[in-house]
Amino acid sequence: SLNDEELVQQVHDDLYDGLKEEVEAAVHILLGRGWAPYKVLTEALVEGMRIVGVDFRDGILFVPEVLLAANSMKAGMTILRPLLIATGAPRQGKMVIGTVKGDIHDIGKNLVGMMMEGAGFEVIDLGINNPVEKYLEAMETHKPDILGMSALLTTTMPYMKVVIDTMKEKGMRDDYVVLVGGAPLNEDFAKAIGADAYCRDAAVAVETAKGFMS
């Protein structure tokens, strides 16, 4: 049988090849060997998807293949989700999160949602492709402490500013902490659009959110 390092390598390969059942099996094996769910998530799944991203960028992988990889990753995340959520962390606050209009990438957002739940936040997930109206409606309905927005495309990240500007127009911007994230963003962008903070990854999102709650 494979040692841990070989097994993680195998997950990267299986994710790359979109082999959902194999990814699921390996996640179970790593957990069975005592790996912490977060370690399985980052070292096996997130790292595997990073490799997929490189070959997608370089035109070696195409959308159909990347979709299979994404579905395999999601299957692995489904196994980890209850383990990451059931930490018994004290209740922290409420967050509404969604991917912005025009953008259907949801893995990173889902991961942030999972980690936030594990840290004791109540999370209302609006899914993908959210126009400003959806965010406004959710803030009205759920009265969250935090609004989280995700964008993975350089063409969709400017939409975050549309949402924030609309909040300003309606006089509600200061009622919420606005956190933004996604691979093409950075600190300067977050500042320029008037967000409260940029979150590089899910762990940073949790720490940042906690910081605003205390």
Ligand code: B1M
């Ligand atoms: Co897309 N795609 N994709 N894609 N895709 C990228 C983003 C790209 C960088 C790939 C590349 O060329 N290297 C590129 C964008 C280039 C750019 O804009 N500069 C790209 C492109 C071009 C496209 C299409 C246009 C391709 C096409 O059709 N020709 C198309 C667009 C569709 C659309 O949205 N309208 C498209 C489609 C797809 C798939 C459907 C095939 C699939 C998405 C499946 C899904 O999500 N259900 C897909 C995937 C999987 C990727 C890559 C390979 C992986 C993204 C991912 O899931 N990463 C991606 C390459 C890359 O990012 N390097 C790519 C894993 C995830 C854990 O990381 O999402 O970064 P990430 O989330 C992190 C942090 O960013 C942060 O925390 C997360 C966890 O640590 N974070 C937040 C994210 N959101 C946050 C919100 C917060 C806080 C933190 O709120 C508080």
